[in-house]
Amino acid sequence: MAEFSVSDIAAALGAEASGAVDILLCGVAEPASAQATDLALAMKPEYAVGLKAGRARVAMIAPGMDWQDMGLEAAIIAPRPRYAMAGLTSMMDRGPIIEPGHHPTSVIHDSAQIAEGAAIGPFVVIGPGAVIGARARIASHVSIGAGAVIGDDALIHEGVRICHGVHIGDRFIAQPGVVLGGDGFSFVTPEKSMVEKARESLGTATDTATEQSWARIHSLGGLVIGDDVEVGANSAIDRGTIESSQIGNGTKIDNLVHIGHNCIIGKDCLICGQVGFAGSVTMGDRVVLGGKCGVSDNITIGNDVVAAGASKLFTNVPSGRMIMGHPAVKMDTHVEMYKALRRLPRLARTVSDLQKAVSKPDKTP
Template structure:
């Protein structure tokens, strides 16, 4: 597929200089870009690669001298990386799912499939499922009874959507995500050792019999509009009420959302984040990779947590946190500096002890 530079610039709302009639077929890094590629030189350090490639056109940072870089045309955007979102959207052909319903798909007669939907091989759609218009569902997806999915969904291979899950418009699920599995919720007939430790923060008897009984998940999962779920992510259904994911929120690969969790709008949860049951997250929260959040706490709007943070207690809105346990970012930076100084401090203390001992011996 060919794209004319003038059309790309217009779609991005970006400034075009040079030959607008040039066409490209794809985007590429500068050093790898041939004459039919749009080179992505978003920072000066990337522009150096243009000399190694053969690109005629590039998406450039403001202030770049495109002529001096040997180009015939350039597109400038105030935020080139943001412009990439529009560029990649325009160039993404999406998965190869043929129109209509594949002959090997198993669709319950009671299911309602929206106009223009594409359903691939070996998909299973259960009783009373509702799938919106223009949905694209790739191979080996299963959608259980009573689930509802809005318009323009993109559900990639191997995704599992549990019974009565409700999903809004423009939903994206990457391969093998599981939405609506049972929550991890078990209880003992008598008070368990875990409960005792939580109360006393002390060692308990170790010979007490414990038998775990399952608490079944009677709730569901409710997901808003424009939500994306990464590969192998797992969102557990609620015990009684629903687990909820707000509109605009994006979950990376291998994120786990426990039962009864509520996540607000426009949050970003990076790879391997884990949210324990019944925790509430506000809007616009960013959790970097491998952040863990304790159960039954509240994290306020606009919180940012650095990678690997362990959040054990409520966090007020707007706070930037990091560490194990998570504290204010500036506090954790000071802690890290202090930890790095410990070997030197121990050496100094040892020297002082030696001097004190020598002085005592002489006295």
């Protein structure tokens, strides 16, 4: 198990170290459960209370906190503790253990190109013409289709499915069960379906339905994923119909997210759990979508948009807007709408009283 001195950790995080900076640490823990070789995470005074129950000698704290008063031998003072957590957990994370080289149960096509330092686990299948970058780590039961390209330093967890022709950049992380490059959900009828009629008439069409079957529109495009992208467990991103679907550099996608065919997602976006995109959505950079947001097809979302959890986006959203609700509107507007909704029972009683007063004026007190 790797050990790090207090001074080395502080230097790596750009933080200040105080006290016995030569103490060696090999893990991190909550204050109450920390052992002597753990770095306790006591970044707020209320967290530091737990230090009395643990055995920590060193803690990471926020500026202004008195580590000596906490009974510690040393401390790492981080100006932005939560940001320091990113670097700290990266140092301490050993990741899955995948033996270097190719496991004997893996099946790798002769035409596949495997770069130096790649580690390929048990029961991995790599198709013809696939390219695996340097130092990529591929856990068990992963399948990589023909012509797929995976960049350097990728980490592909168990059970991931990367379909044919998918192109992925460097430092990609896929959590278990991810499916990349499946066909889009695209079907059409010989004549206008009731769905098309409803959209055209906004539900007022009176035409009767005709018996007809759905014809499949095949997905001939690909899926292109940039550098430093992460995709959470059991998420699925579809390939394009003609052109490729795209995920921009640095975008992070949570568990159980679905991104439909022909979507173009910008850089450094944050897409939280259970978000669903219909097809052909164009989304800008640095967009944040809270959990369970739904995005309608063929709309455009600008840069730096923030959507609160469970918002439903049915129309275009301009850059920089913060939205909320079903349908999504500006946050301040939604708050006013919600206040008005809560007043409805009282308003209904007032209207009822006024109706009675108007209809029976002789009984009005």
